[in-house]
Amino acid sequence: MKALSSRTADFTDSVIRRMTRVSNQHGAVNLSQGFPDFDPPREITDRLSEVAKSGPHQYALTWGAQNFREALVRKQEHFSGMKFDPDKEVVVTCGSTEAMMASMMSVCNPGDKVVIFSPFYENYGADTILSGAEPVYVPLKPPTFCFDADELEAAMKQDGVKALILCNPSNPCGKVFTRDELLVIADLAKKYDLYVITDEVYEHILYKPHVHTYMASLPGMRERTIMCNSLSKTYSITGWRLGYVIAPPEIADRVKKVHDFLTVGAAAPLMEAAVVGLNFGDDYYQQLQAHYTHMKELFVGGLKDIGLTFTEPQGAYYVLMDISEFGYDSDLVFCEELAEKVGVGAVPGSSFFREDINHLIRFHFAKQDETLKKALDRLADIRTKMKK
Incomplete structure (x- = not known):
């Protein structure tokens, strides 16, 4: 063999x-x-009971049901202050795990490099390797888990570096990157023409006085940021595997195609039920x-x-x-x-x-x-x- x-x-x-x-x-x-x-939340599970009887039970659009994407955009616009096109900038995936994988495969060529902060969620290194790229690690230093800007720049300016992965708030250390820290990362990403792939699944799980700043909202970062997220943590539905990518149209279009060949689409009944959660108020x-x-x-x-x-x-x-x-x-x-x-x-x-x-x-x-x-x-x- x-x-x-x-x-x-x-x-x-x-x-x-x-x-x-x-x-x-x-x-x-x-x-x-x-x-x-x-x-x-009971409202979501009650809606799922209704959907089990009435449907939908067949494929939704590959990149996500229309009402789900529209509700998602309303929710993200409310919290980020950014406007998104639900038809051109959103791809619904099977969990944020697939969102990250589809994004990596859309960005990276074999031989490229990807900067990853360490400590990191274990999938990031594997995603990089599966994409044919090489991970380059930059330490977040315990106990405060801050990074050294010079070390970060040394990593980002290496030949072949294509992207940086940013988990914020961070798994496993619970760090919330400050706006000033994010501006340092953003300035370097623009300087060296890198994509920033964000994992923001814990965006709503914060402890005062810390606040979440969306990388894509910073000056000059909308066009080079690929936002990956999911409903798993926010609505306590980790088993539903509903994730998404929000990115500029030309990037989202590529992610749609990769996603289509990876999983075809997320579960239609679960998207329908989860719309209730996306419409929750403050x-x-x-x-x-x-x-x-x-x-x-x-x-x-x-x-x-x-x-x-x-x-x-x-x-x-x-x-x-x-x-x-x-x-x-x-x-x-x-x-x-x-x-x-x-x-x-x-x-x-x-x-x-x-x-x-x-x-x-x-x-x-x-x-x-x-x-x-x-x-x-x-x-x-x-x-x-x-x-x-």
Whole structure:
């Protein structure tokens, strides 16, 4: 038999999803894979019940149902202050994972390079490689996760660099990039003629006083920004896999074609039901922020009471905890034993960093109060059960 693809030879399974399986194996409270254990808004699920009987049940337009795209544009215009054409600038995808992949394949040629901040969501490196490009990593430096502008410029001016991926708010570190930081990135992108591919799935999960600035809204960035996003986190429907790309018409047209050959289209019944959520008023997003603020304060407050060292997030719903005190050489082994001995699931930080960092693990706190309290009760014994 001939050899399989060399491009994917070094791929491993997703460490995040693997830790869910480990958590399930040991009956651990799963704070690894980032999905909530509470229901979506009732208005959305009620509409889904109606759609199950009345349809649509067949293919929608490849780039998304008309009413979904129009509702999406209204919502994005409200929050970003930018006008979008639902027919020429929007592509609905099967989750933000496909949105990122279709965008990367639309931009990159084999041999191109893509700048990625580290730590990063594990798919970004794989997306780059699958696109035939080479990742170039720039560190966000713990504990503040700021970047060095000179290091960023050195990466962006390399021969063959085509794009930069920006996750804001950031998974896994919870950083919210300031407007000044985004202006530095924008100025360099314009200077070196790069695309910026943004992952903004946590745009509405922010903790005061931090605010989300859309890269595409900055001077000169609309024409070179490809916005990737999804409904998963905002409406607690991670299993519905409804994502989207918003980009200038000539870029969106290319993304449409790539998307067509990747997945044909997103699920028509789910788009129809999700329109209800896209039409929510400001009160929904205020309640969402209040809900996540409550969960964050409950969880990080509990970690403080236990005396653990961690970075408090500015956005998203993740906490990076320092495990240096426990004496483990491997954060993966630590997470496996944490699930087994303590009964709490986490993700080894090394799966997010290009640098040799193995003293951090990631928890997520998009959980009901009783789930978080159960995890904290178990973590109270962590020093007794995990000390080397």
